[in-house]
Amino acid sequence: MDDGERKSTRLRQIFSRKGQPVMHVASAPTAYAARMIEKAGFEYIFLGGDVTFGTMLAMPGTYLTMTEKVFIAKFFVRAVSLPVVMDCDEVCGRGPAFLERAVEEYIGIGLAGMDIDDRIFPEGSGAANVDREHGIRMGVVPTEEMVEKIRAASLIRQKLDPDFVIRVRCYDFHGDTPLEKIIERLQRYEEAGADVLYLGGVSSPEDTRTTVSALKVPCTVPATWMTYELASKLNLCEYRQPYELEMAMHAAGWEFLSDFQKNGTDAVRRLRERFLGNPYMAAPELLRTNVI
Incomplete structure (x- = not known):
């Protein structure tokens, strides 16, 4: 790697490889664990709302403030030389302005990319007082609302670091929406500026193949039935099993x-x-x- 190469540039190159998915089998519970991941030869670090913030603080990352998450993320960025990506679940359900601010803050501390969810999280009394991320899914935000948020994040990214990776998680697969309608939603995300699409809840290799073939940007699938060999055949950009290190520890x-x-x-x-x-x-x- 050239000394002047941005970590975001390196991350973008990692996700753009054809037929060679990045092996991502461990999100980082702590900054010290991030160093373990780097030492073991993996290519990037992910800070998840559950694995990282749920493990460190015994509360879902959804309910942390942006200030708290940025403060914590700095230690991970300083601890490793790898690109670091963070889950932006603290802005789930909030408007485009919060995405713009998040992109500014994330790029400012040296993160290489971010995840944006289209999930709607529980906001009722007591929702923030659980130890880990909620298993409950309240549905997904309307497509147009999500597109507006992605577009806002992409515009700020273009001004500050054009290679900063915006990965968008789609959880519409968990409902009763027909696959063709989900693909239409994903294509709108793609047009709005999503660099990578995360197919959360896709249930089979067949549906994955159909979805990936209809999209232009790289895709990842967090499924227990996935293997590295299958991820390669399906032309995914990543083999993703993010909970294993945290569970082992x-x-x-x-x-x-x-x-x-x-x-x-x-x-x-x-x-x-x-x-x-x-x-x-x-x-x-x-x-x-x-x-x-």
């Missing part, structure tokens, strides 16, 4: 805590034996055991 942590609560020192010994030689496990001789 917390599942291993819970396993150890349960064992330690029950067995004490034996649990510590088993932990050290299990991860002997792991670069993220300190050798016993390096532990500060003489601290009072």
Whole structure:
């Protein structure tokens, strides 16, 4: 990479490769985890409303303010040399002005791209007091409203960093909308300035193939039935399994805590034996055991 190359330019190139989807199997729960992802050889970092903000703060990213998210994102951008993308779910359901402000702030701190949702999130009493992202989907915003927001974000992007990537998530697949109508919605997103389209909830390879073939911009599909080989055949820009690192970290942590609560020192010994030689496990001789 040239020293003067923007991270947004590199991200755009990653998503534009034909027949070679980027391997994205881990969103970053923390800035230290982002460094692990970089060290492991992955190509970009994603800050998700659930994996990142739900894990760090035990509340959905939807209910954080833009100021809070920008403050946190700075640490991730500084921690790695990879492009960093952040979920812009704090502006879900809000007007174009909030998208314009988000693009200004995100580009200003060095982010390479952003995700914009067309979901409508719960706003009733108590909705912000859950630990993680809501599984409830209240529907999607009207197409024209979403197009106006994408267009506003794209115009600001063109002024500040033309390569800044706007990835738009469409969740209309979760409802009863016919596939041809969903494709029409996605084509409008594309015309408004979406650089990548995220097909949230598409249920089969056949529907994915039909949708992707009708679009010009790269597409990604977050599906448990997806494999890297299938993503390549479907001409997707990404193989996406974003929860796995977070689940591995917390599942291993819970396993150890349960064992330690029950067995004490034996649990510590088993932990050290299990991860002997792991670069993220300190050798016993390096532990500060003489601290009072």
